Amino acid sequence: MVQIREVISELNPWWKGKISTQYKDREIYYEIQKFMKLPQIIALVGLRRVGKTTLILKIIEDMIKRGFSSKNIIYFSFDEFKDIEIREVIKVYEEVMEIDIKEGKYLFCFDEIQKLHDWENQLKAVYDVHHKNIKIIISGSESLFIRKKSKETLAGRIFEFNVDPLSFREFLNFRGLSFEPRGLYEKELLKTLNEFILSQGFPELAGVREFDVIKKYITESVIEKVVYKDIPTLFAVKDISVIKILFDVLMEEPGQLIEISKLSKELGMSRQTISQYLFYLEQTFLIRKLYNFSRNKRKIERKLKKYYPAFVSPNLLFKEDTYFKSKVFEWLIVNQLKAEFFWRDSYKNEVDIVLINKKFEPLEIKYGDIETKGIISFMEKFNVKEGKIISLKKEDILKINNKVIRIIPAFKFLLEKKRLEA
Numbered sequence: 496m497v498q499i500r501e502v503i504s505e506l507n508p509w510w511k512g513k514i515s516t517q518y519k520d521r522e523i524y525y526e527i528q529k530f531m532k533l534p535q536i537i538a539l540v541g542l543r544r545v546g547k548t549t550l551i552l553k554i555i556e557d558m559i560k561r562g563f564s565s566k567n568i569i570y571f572s573f574d575e576f577k578d579i580e581i582r583e584v585i586k587v588y589e590e591v592m593e594i595d596i597k598e599g600k601y602l603f604c605f606d607e608i609q610k611l612h613d614w615e616n617q618l619k620a621v622y623d624v625h626h627k628n629i630k631i632i633i634s635g636s637e638s639l640f641i642r643k644k645s646k647e648t649l650a651g652r653i654f655e656f657n658v659d660p661l662s663f664r665e666f667l668n669f670r671g672l673s674f675e676p677r678g679l680y681e682k683e684l685l686k687t688l689n690e691f692i693l694s695q696g697f698p699e700l701a702g703v704r705e706f707d708v709i710k711k712y713i714t715e716s717v718i719e720k721v722v723y724k725d726i727p728t729l730f731a732v733k734d735i736s737v738i739k740i741l742f743d744v745l746m747e748e749p750g751q752l753i754e755i756s757k758l759s760k761e762l763g764m765s766r767q768t769i770s771q772y773l774f775y776l777e778q779t780f781l782i783r784k785l786y787n788f789s790r791n792k793r794k795i796e797r798k799l800k801k802y803y804p805a806f807v808s809p810n811l812l813f814k815e816d817t818y819f820k821s822k823v824f825e826w827l828i829v830n831q832l833k834a835e836f837f838w839r840d841s842y843k844n845e846v847d848i849v850l851i852n853k854k855f856e857p858l859e860i861k862y863g864d865i866e867t868k869g870i871i872s873f874m875e876k877f878n879v880k881e882g883k884i885i886s887l888k889k890e891d892i893l894k895i896n897n898k899v900i901r902i903i904p905a906f907k908f909l910l911e912k913k914r915l916e917a
Contacts, residue, residue: 499571503571504591506572508564509568512904513787517549518552521550523550527539527554537630537636537656538632538653538655539656539658540633540634540638540862541658541659541718542593542636543720544698551604554632554655559604563602566592567605568601569585569602571605571606572606579611579615582620584605585603598626600629601625602629605618606633608634609729626741629898637779637888653664654702660695660696661694661696664909669698670700671772672687675908685887688909690702693709695806697717697806698758700712717806726775729779731737732775738775746807747811750822751802782803782805783803785802785803785834785835787801788801803830824860828848829847831909834848835851836849844869845869846869847859847860848860856879856882857883858882860886861884862886867893867900871898879898882898882900884900886902886905889902
């Protein structure tokens with residue numbers, strides 16, 4: 496209780512004065528705003544250092560600007576307070592502010608809530624009693640619903656939002672850059688795209704170009720915190736060094752087809768353990784898994800999967816070899832599109848990404864020479880009329896066997912995505 500009292504006023508400077516955030520527009524912010532008037536809990540989840548806390552502080556700032564009492568807003572981070580309970584924080588808040596939360600309207604913001612034991616039941620108890628007069632926002636650097644129990648406990652009471660690394664459009668905004676009309680600034684956009692790749696989507700690395708700074712930031716602010724701190728706390732991991740080895744392999748060679756049985760032999764561990772460790776890396780947002788596309792869902796599960804890291808090794812970023820540059824380029828597009836599927840047949844024809852909306856859309860990623868064999872094979876097999884090839888800077892329209900393939904420069908393709916709302 497004494498510890499909470501010591502930090503609570505420091506975590507809530509708006510109780511004594513004004514709040515000023517270093518916020519710059521994020522696309523997810525406008526999605527969150529649509530749900531603020533509903534009683535359900537808002538959960539922000541995502542990789543460490545992608546800006547979840549900044550989003551919470553922006554919500555607080557805007558609430559105060561709209562006339563909500565600053566003293567009726569509490570922010571608390573459980574990152575260093577794993578052995579306390581939510582009700583203790585609320586009790587100290589009531590004592591310090593000399594209030595009763597049963598009276599009035601309040602906003603409760605709980606950061607890194609997954610650090611608490613039994614957090615879901617604690618939160619449910621607060622929500623069930625106070626949801627008519629208290630809005631709750633929580634965050635976590637893992638999926639909050641890893642355990643089935645968590646989802647069942649909070650069913651109907653929570654909306655989860657994934658906070659991703661910066662998009663290219665957001666990166667331009669963070670840098671204060673506006674290249675319009677785009678056709679006039681293609682060289683500048685290409686240069687900025689390369690700078691965006693160096694940042695790997697981390698807001699604090701926007702504009703940083705030094706290898707040693709990027710490496711130290713990635714290693715100490717993300718990898719060491721997630722691999723050596725978060726994962727051991729969340730899961731009963733026998734050998735954390737194996738998880739680090741798995742992640743290092745994927746950081747150095749993104750987009751690998753992983754054969755679990757082969758990997759288990761190489762590492763001297765069971766297939767089940769390797770599968771679990773890959774799952775832990777997924778749930779803490781360190782890797783993305785892509786399934787081999789098929790119309791048959793059972794076949795999808797049986798086929799080999801591809802894995803991409805959330806960020807690549809800083810060593811890879813600065814290599815001049817075309818092969819490594821192409822791997823980084825592929826990694827960028829896969830993560831920017833939040834891809835879920837690729838395609839590869841028994842003849843090794845391959846498409847890097849298959850988007851599934853109302854129809855199937857194949858996307859090939861080509862850093863250098865344009866090849867169409869894989870994408871044409873997909874289009875013929877699945878009777879698809881149009882496809883895309885994302886290139887570094889080439890632009891063209893190809894017509895092959897009554898199929899249309901648009902070749903689009905990456906900077907243009909990424910900026911065609913949904914704009915920030917006004």
